Amino acid sequence: MASMELTDGYDEECFRTIVLAGSPQELRERRIACQSILLEQLNVIPIEEWMFRVNTMHDLIAETAVLICEAQMKEAGYGPPPCTYSFIVFGSSGRQEATLWSDQDNGLIVEGEPDGEKNRYFEFFGIMLSDLLEEVGYEKCAGKVMCSQGMWRKTLSEWKEQLKEWRTQLEWEPIRYLIISSDMRHVAGSTELSALWQKAFYEGFIDNEELSVAVLRNTVRHKATLNLLGQVLTERFGDYAGGFDIKYGVYIPLVNIVRRLSLLHRIRASSTLERIEELERLHKYQHLDDIQRAFLLAMRMRVNTPFSVQNGLLISSDYIAESELKNKQLLSELRESLLLVRRLHRALQRQLRSAERWRT
Template sequence: MTEWSKDERMLSIATAGSPQELKGRRTACQQALLEQLNVIPIEEWVSKVNAMHDLIAAAAVNICEAQMKEAGYGPPPCAYSFIVFGSAGRQESTLWSDQDNGLIVGGEPDNVKLTYFTAFGELLSDVLEAVGYEKCEGRVMCSEPLWRKTLPEWKEQLNSWMSQLEWEPIRYLIIASDMRHVAGSAELSAEWREAFHAGFVGNDKLTTAVLRNTVRHKATLNLLGQVLTERFGDYAGGFDVKYGVYIPLVNIVRHLALLNAVKDSSTLKRLARLEVLGEYEYLQEIREAFLTALRMRVNTPHTVQDGLLLSSDYISENDLKNKQLVSELRESLLLVRRLHRALQRQLRSAERRQS
């Protein structure tokens, strides 16, 4: 298959006229991407995967607008923005990532907007599910009122999360920190982002609260520095690469980014911005470990169901017999442990100052 035909498959996504057609073009495109896995650099491959997801999301938005007109709702009553969070927000989605998204609606709330965008958000989430994106177990979706608001309501919500400083609102705020614009009004997304970052300026208690959430993670190495695998259940003998190494690195870099007013959402872009500051010595080590985590995550065993990929994000017990893989994993986990211990010391120091 030529590079031109792969690009053509990617571009064909934009012209899909129905969820079924969009799903078919997605499966064709992801097959071409699978052929490139472990052939091109991992950061380039992940970038291509996420470019595909963005095209699909934008096409789904267009399909929903057309279906809303057919259903008698007419065109959108105002400007709006479709935004993504989680791995999609960081441009780190796998081929099996689920939904993490929201809507920003322009202007003050009113009944016309409420009626239209309630129906639109629910329809869009359903269309994305039909295209192959499972609904988020945590309900971070544009079908949910918490993640579908007018811009003034969003600003009020962000302020509320920032003022409470408890585990749950800070968890929501951390999710929000990875927001990225995908379709609709880029101006609304930019104003949302400015409001978000303004809340962190000079707010030591807020950054400490984020740090408190950041330092919690599951144990991944024993006292001898050996990799801890799952003891029971369906993945006994395997290793949870997503929550064991990938998410801890994402969390550490996010914390540093928020601390230094870095507005990028991608982990690699955050690292690049932090490197320019020249204040941290270990950023290259983090970058290498993060790329290792990305590569391991996209190579976890997967199954195909109705043309779509499913994975547990666990490295299998059999793959853990590969000595080089285990050595790379262990090095990354040792770095995570070292960084977490440093952050825990920072947290204790910050809490003493603020008590």
């Protein structure tokens, strides 16, 4: 995905307006304008190219938001940044798979050792930047994976200690944080800091069988999506009764399976498609073509879920509507993808049982 080029002049002009925004209000307006163009292109160009364009827009907005935030900090009397720093993203943004309605998942890496001046500046900077991004249209993360939170805003030395702590605890929550961190991607600021962060992250996986098993244990959690007869399980009650949760039913399981294999081989690519490409080069795994096909279907279905518009911005539940599931071809493709996910999930469960028997 990262190697694609934007050949549509319409896109390029739209993206140029983003980087020229001088205030959160202008940035929001230009996001909405670009969003309209991208919606026109949905289902017209290949889904992987469309996702690349969407995430290019998100990156440009984030880079511009960082510059606007620095200017606002100066105006508020905090002065310029006291040292270099890196703005990084996690989650779907880290994987370059964010939709037009994705929320915030981000953090900061600050140069050097912690001190009072740095702590004060970047605490306010992180809060201000997260608020600014919310104003531009990115909802705050319900799990608080944001640069406004101390856990995700640290100096490089503090980050190294945090990663080490998560690696050694091997419990559900710290391993979950470590898995979130594995999708980290640099967006703005010092590329060197981000590279050093990644080096520290992947070094912790070298010859660490216990950590690998702990990641596998977290990965095998899975929402049931097919009944005993192989029929697609839809929501029975609530607002989405009759619909299907495409995000947690098929998209996230595929992301988790590919991420697990990538961590096993210390593949540093962050996007799922790039990870699949790297895994193919190893010539070790079957079904990678099937996984790629299922993943592209999951992305296409996810971005086509019903959405509403509030103040120019999109909101979606990530549920396929019941009416869509009446399309026999779509339902057949979804079922095939879910059968693949179930087979892969069962294979991972067997690996986990074997690993745990070996350890005991």
